[in-house]
Amino acid sequence: MASFLRFRPAFGRAVVSCGVCAAVSAGTAGPAGADPPVPDPPAPPSVSALSWEVMDARTGDVLAAKAPHRRLPPASTLKTLFALTVLPKLRQDEVHRATYGDLSDVSEGSSLVGVDEGNRYTVADLWRGVFLSSGNDAVHTLAHMNGGVPRTVAQMQATARRIGARDTQVRSPDGYDTRGQFSSAHDLALIAREGLKNHDFRRYMATKWARFPAAGGPKAFGIENTNRLLVGSHGVAPYPGLIGVKNGYTSKAGCTLVTAATHNGRTVLVTVMNPQDGDFNAVYEESRALLDWGAEAAPLHARQAAATRRPSAPQQLAVAAPPAPATGAEQPDDTSGGLGRHLGAAAGLLALACVPVLIGRRLRRRRHAAGGR
Secondary structure, eight states, X not given: OHHHHHHHHHHHHHHHHHHHHHHHHHTOXXXXXXXXXXXXXXXXXXXXXEEEEEEETTTOOEEEEESTTOOBOOGGGGHHXXXXXXXXXXXXXXXXXXOHHXXXXXXXXXXXXXXXXXXXXXXXXXXXXXHHHOOHHHXXXXXXXXXXXXXXXXXXXXXXXXXXXXXXXXXXXXXXXXXXXBBOHHHHHHHHHHHTTSHHXXXXXXXXXXXXXXXXXXXXXXXXXXXXXXXXXXXXXXXXTEEEEEEEEETTTEEEEEEEEEXXXXXXXXEEEEESSOOTTHHHHHHHHHHHHHHHHHXXXXXXXXXXXXXXXHHHHHTSOOOOOOOXXXXXXXXXXXXXXXXXXXXXXXXXXXXHXXXXXXXHHHHHHHHTO
């Protein structure tokens, strides 16, 4: 018993040393590498949009949202899906002479960049017309170059399904109000996130001004991006770090806007659909507020996610190397190996003590049996 009592302190020191050996050797009081708790992000701002979403563009994590899967008319923000689908199919330097057929199915009341029948345009010219002026005439010209509107619509629908945009139903390539056509804040964020992976998509969505066509000529003119947060216009200040993406408006959809901004190497995507505020700039200012919030929330969310994935301190310490044996004055009188030897010897003696008893019992049974015959 005395040997066991002497062993207990040694056993206690072994467990503690294994648990905090790094901290003890460093002269600290707690587990090594322990991170302070990550604060929660602040509450997102209150905005009037029927639907909105804030997404971390790198991870695809949704940071905050309101009715993100509500199906609503997308207006010209659907042009992002058109671009995602058709951009890889046409060479940017290809030259096309616009025809009457290219422009014949453009809906009345559409926004136009000014494609003229008979004029020559590069594919890059037409994409600038799509992104800067939201030109439905440029969309339809590109769609005809891609094999026609029906073919392009089918390809857009397939692209939506491929990237998981399940709330989107495509009826027109340009996003103009069409019966049965809708998308959602979440889908538009997914589409934009995919678009960011394409160099040409990123280039066009960030372009502020251009000549149309770029080659010049007597009929060339300047165009400006209609995304007010990008260029700063109509009483809206430009947003620092904004890199795109696309705005839209129809009487049925109201104002819609997909934006992307980068701060400290992290890009946040914001979709805002149909603000109820009444101010025509509300879609820009509500997007601004959500971008500000996302810039603060995204890094906190990333740190929380990393802390969740990281093993806890006890788990890390449990796999630490075992401590070196105590030396000098700290050497215990006994060790776990010594206890094992004592217990083993005691068990052996007990077994030997039982042998004569068992032998005696068997002899008595034999004598008893012999007398009974």
